[in-house]
Amino acid sequence: MSILNNALSGAVASQLALSASSQNIANLQTKGYTRQSALLSAVAPAAGSSQAGNGVRVTELMRFSDSYKTQQMWRSASDLGAHSQTQPYLTQLEKVMGDDTASLSSGVDGFFAALNSVAGVDPTSTPLRQQVVTAAGLLAQRFNSMNNVYNAQLQSVRQQRSALVDSANTTIASIASLNAQIANANATGSNPSALIDARDQAIDSLAGQMGLEVSDQPDGTRNVSLKTGQSLVLGGVPGKLSVSGGAAQTFTLTFAGTTFDLDTTKAGGQLGGLSVYEQDTLLPLQQGVAEMAQQIADKVNTQLKAGYAMDGSAGKPLFVYNPGSTSNMLQVADGYQTSDLAFSGDGKPGDTGNLQQLVAIKSQTITMAKIGTVLISDADTQLVGRLAVDSQQNKGALKTAQTMRDQAVADWQSTSGVNQDEEAVHLVEYQNMYQANMKVMSVANALFDATLQMMG
Structure with a gap:
């Protein structure tokens, strides 16, 4: 009977191995699936027995998983997430701030060009004076439009972070629940492979949202914490x-x-990527534009106050700077008339003494916190240049992070992914094993029948 038992154990083992291969092939395109294989071991004969052995058994269904490669995949997901989220914002700002028709530089140039036109023709010309007031309004509009772009991005960044927190909480709760199910499956001897795959997929998703540290526990669970040490999941x-x-x-x-x-x-x-972008790029740019608007307005207003209007009265401020305003950071003073422009330096309508001082403002300097002291004519160019550097650095980091992520996924796939050709070979091998054991069972039955006939 040992021949029959051995053959039966071989047939059962080959069926289990075939089942594992069929499961692998069925999940050939399943994202995050980890291939399995039946681990076979010989069953030793009883003590003192002269038999060859008691067949074969499936010790376990082994998962092909490399902890190091899995950890590398999660780390690369974090790096990729940090840089991929910020690049669309940087690209948008580059297009807006670098647009010659909408940039602050063209607005500044237009305003001082209007002043030059008056100085070169007739300081008492109403149409030319109107061009100055119109150019001042367009300059204010440029600053307000740029400020609105920054505010829109700030709102988007903050909404996106809030959504990330909600999504992360759902994923964290899922990881903890799967941990509990895996521990229970291991305790009861069930196969937890599908649960482990689901948990690791959840960790991979969470790793894209924030940097993680993951540690394996003896009961099969995984503890998850932030890079800064705070625990997100314990068992x-x-x-x-x-x-x-x-x-x-x-x-x-x-x-x-x-x-x-x-x-x-x-x-x-x-x-983290969105927060770094807000603190290191977006807010400093917004602050720089606000400082630029304020100082240009202050210089122009101060110089106008030093001159005389068409009727000989003291000059009035042209610009109104509203710090903290979300829509009208800079605007032309309400009710401002062309005759209010104080171009005269001595009170005579045709004098251009103060107008020449206004034109010279373009060559003066302003000071911005993140850039330093620069010419008014160069201030916007300096801001755009700083943005371009940040964008190029992020593009380079993003490209590197994408390469690292692709390589990490490929490394994980080489160990844990399903290889169709390899599984095809396994199917043939285990099929032959099953057929050979069935042949042994047939021989054992024939021998048993022959023995019965002899005894009869």
């Missing part, structure tokens, strides 16, 4: 991220009843 216990504060967003993490403040610029992933 089956999830943490929860929160965002509050309206426009000035603040982020916290609550875990096991304790709340921690988070600096999202250090979070990595999409969340």
Whole structure:
């Protein structure tokens, strides 16, 4: 009977191995699926027995997984997420600020060109004076339009971060739930492979949103924490991220009843990338444009106050600067008339003494916090140049991150992915194994029948 038992165990083992291969082939295109294989081992004969052995058994269904490659894939997802989220914003600003027809530089040039036209023809000409007031309005509109672009991006960045927090909380809860199911499956001897794949896919998704540290535990669970050390998942216990504060967003993490403040610029992933972009690029650019508007307005207004209008009265301010305004940061003073332009330096209508001083303002300097002291005519160019550098650096980092991610996925695939050709070979091998064992069973039955006939 040992021959029959051995053959039966071989047939059962080959069926299990065939089942594993069929599962692999069925999931050939399933994202994140980790291939499995039946691990076979010989069953030793009983102690003192002269038999060859008691057949074969499937020790386990082995998952082909490399922890190092999996960790590399998650780290590359974080780097890719950080740079991919910011590039669309940088590209938009490059197009807007670099557009010759809509840039601040063209607005500044247009305003001072209008002043030059008056100085070169007739300082008392109403049409030429109207061109100056019109050019002043267009310049203010350029500053306001640019400020609106910055405000729109700020709103988008903050909405995107809030959405990321909501999505991350769902994923964190899913990882914790899957951890609990995996621990239970391991304790009861069930195959947790599908659960592990689902959990690792969830971790990969979360890694794209923020940088993670992941550690394996003896019970098969994985603990997940932020790069800065705060725990997101411990076994089956999830943490929860929160965002509050309206426009000035603040982020916290609550875990096991304790709340921690988070600096999202250090979070990595999409969340960190957006925060770094806001703090290091978007807000400084907005501040630079505001400083430029304020100082141009102050210089022009101060010089106008030093001159005389057409009726000989003291000059009035042309610009009104509204700090903190979301739509009218800079505007022409209400009710301003062409006759209010104080071009005269001595009170005579035809004098251009003060007008010449106004024209010379373009060659004066202003000071901006992130750039330093620059000519008014060069200020916008300096801001655009700084933006271009940031964009090029991010493009280079994004390209590198994409290459690293592609390589990490390929490395993971080489170990854990399904190889169709390899599985085809396994099918033939296990099919032959099954047929050979069935042949042994047939021989065993024939021998048994022959023995019965002899005894009869």
